[in-house]
Amino acid sequence: MDESLQISRIESYLSGQMSSEQKRLFEADLSSNQEFHRLFLQHKYFLDGMHGMKLNAFSEKLAATPIASTTGSNRKFLLLTLVVMAILALISIVYFSLLPSGKRQLAKQYYAAPLAELQRSEGTARDSIYRTGMQAFDQKDWQLAIAAFDKIDDDHPLHQQVQYYKAHALIGDSQFSDANALFNMLAELPGRYRQQSQWNSILSLLFMNTPQEKLKASLDPVLNDPTHFYHSKALQLQKDLRI
Amino acid sequence: MDSNAFERLKYGSEHEIASLYQAYLSSFVKYIGKEFRCPPSKAEEIYPEAFSILYFNIKDEKLTTPLKSTLQTYLNSTGWNLYHRRNLDKYQRDKIESDPSELLPQVKNMVEEAFMQQERAHHVRELLDSIGEPCKTLLYQVYFNETSYKELALNMDIPEPTLRKRKFDCLGKLRRLIDERKLEL
Numbered sequence: 001m002d003e004s005l006q007i008s009r010i011e012s013y014l015s016g017q018m019s020s021e022q023k024r025l026f027e028a029d030l031s032s033n034q035e036f037h038r039l040f041l042q043h044k045y046f047l048d049g050m051h052g053m054k055l056n057a058f059s060e061k062l063a064a065t066p067i068a069s070t071t072g073s074n075r076k077f078l079l080l081t082l083v084v085m086a087i088l089a090l091i092s093i094v095y096f097s098l099l100p101s102g103k104r105q106l107a108k109q110y111y112a113a114p115l116a117e118l119q120r121s122e123g124t125a126r127d128s129i130y131r132t133g134m135q136a137f138d139q140k141d142w143q144l145a146i147a148a149f150d151k152i153d154d155d156h157p158l159h160q161q162v163q164y165y166k167a168h169a170l171i172g173d174s175q176f177s178d179a180n181a182l183f184n185m186l187a188e189l190p191g192r193y194r195q196q197s198q199w200n201s202i203l204s205l206l207f208m209n210t211p212q213e214k215l216k217a218s219l220d221p222v223l224n225d226p227t228h229f230y231h232s233k234a235l236q237l238q239k240d241l242r243i
Numbered sequence: 244m245d246s247n248a249f250e251r252l253k254y255g256s257e258h259e260i261a262s263l264y265q266a267y268l269s270s271f272v273k274y275i276g277k278e279f280r281c282p283p284s285k286a287e288e289i290y291p292e293a294f295s296i297l298y299f300n301i302k303d304e305k306l307t308t309p310l311k312s313t314l315q316t317y318l319n320s321t322g323w324n325l326y327h328r329r330n331l332d333k334y335q336r337d338k339i340e341s342d343p344s345e346l347l348p349q350v351k352n353m354v355e356e357a358f359m360q361q362e363r364a365h366h367v368r369e370l371l372d373s374i375g376e377p378c379k380t381l382l383y384q385v386y387f388n389e390t391s392y393k394e395l396a397l398n399m400d401i402p403e404p405t406l407r408k409r410k411f412d413c414l415g416k417l418r419r420l421i422d423e424r425k426l427e428l
Binding site for chain 1: 265399400408422
């Protein structure tokens with residue numbers, strides 16, 4: 001059996017997604033096929049390690065959560081703190097849409113910069129500028145990335161991709177208005193960046209604390225297109241913005 | 244109330260989880276302090292890990308309803324096993340007999356499994372550093388961040404089938420490293 005299929009079977013088995021019959025067959029394979037048994041142990045080792053990393057990351061995140069002291073003398077203080085926190089949380093929810101920082105916070109939650117494209121390597125001079133831009137992007141050196149991407153000619157075969165990454169670098173550098181203009185331009189072009197640019201254009205408006213009406217107008221085309229890749233995220237954002 | 248908390252822990256937002264995290268803390272600290280006669284700070288130290296272990300066991304459906312006890316008891320018992328395993332030497336461990344995990348052996352297994360996973364995490368992190376890019380990022384995205392192939396394909400500008408094939412190639416490299424380093428499976 002193909003190794004990739006075996007890996008998929010191992011993952012289904014370990015996550016408890018197999019029927020009892022599939023499980024029985026799987027366990028029979030494990031005990032009769034030594035090679036498969038070894039593959040199982042190796043892949044389980046890797047998955048255990050990834051799970052351990054998740055556990056550690058979650059635990060560290062919780063540990064960083066400020067908690068009130070739990071000693072007896074401070075119980076009243078803890079209770080009071082919790083009440084104050086609850087009131088503040090309520091106020092922040094009610095006035096969320098009116099607070100500019102609320103929108104920025106929301107934009108941060110929704111926004112994800114793409115991974116830098118580091119694998120292209122043809123050795124030409126203009127590709128060396130491309131690589132410089134992508135490496136700078138990877139290291140979050142936004143200004144260097146923007147400067148490198150600006151040097152790439154319009155006839156570069158990856159010009160559209162370069163512009164897309166430049167727009168993200170502009171977001172990273174907090175130049176939201178320029179990023180928005182660039183995403184809007186890309187959203188008008190045919191090709192693979194159209195939907196992503198449309199979505200990121202909305203997020204750049206959020207970063208700029210744009211009024212609700214304008215946000216609604218830019219969200220509507222995505223909300224009205226159930227096949228849009230970001231349709232479900234747009235629905236969630238609409239809910240979060242209460243528009 | 245407790246089944247409601249169970250659902251909130253399993254499916255709830257980050258905010259709901261944070262509020263449960265805060266809600267169970269006080270009894271946890273009191274229980275661990277009483278069992279091991281330790282200061283609150285020692286109990287607070289292990290609380291995030293105990294909570295995380297319980298959270299992942301619920302999320303991964305290893306711990307399912309109906310529960311044999313309250314979530315607070317599960318959490319306290321997780322903390323007990325963690326403290327017992329980590330903070331006591333063998334002599335002290337043998338001396339303490341009132342092991343609540345006799346009531347909840349499942350919790351002891353959960354803690355043991357978490358220890359094993361954390362040890363493996365250390366080695367897997369080194370393996371990922373060794374295989375380098377682009378495998379490291381790809382495997383992190385798929386297995387740590389649980390990013391979908393569709394989203395990854397869009398972000399990395401690589402067709403989905405290529406991405407899947409690349410992932411299996413990377414896993415192959417990783418297995419070869421596991422063999423080379425003779426890690427105990």
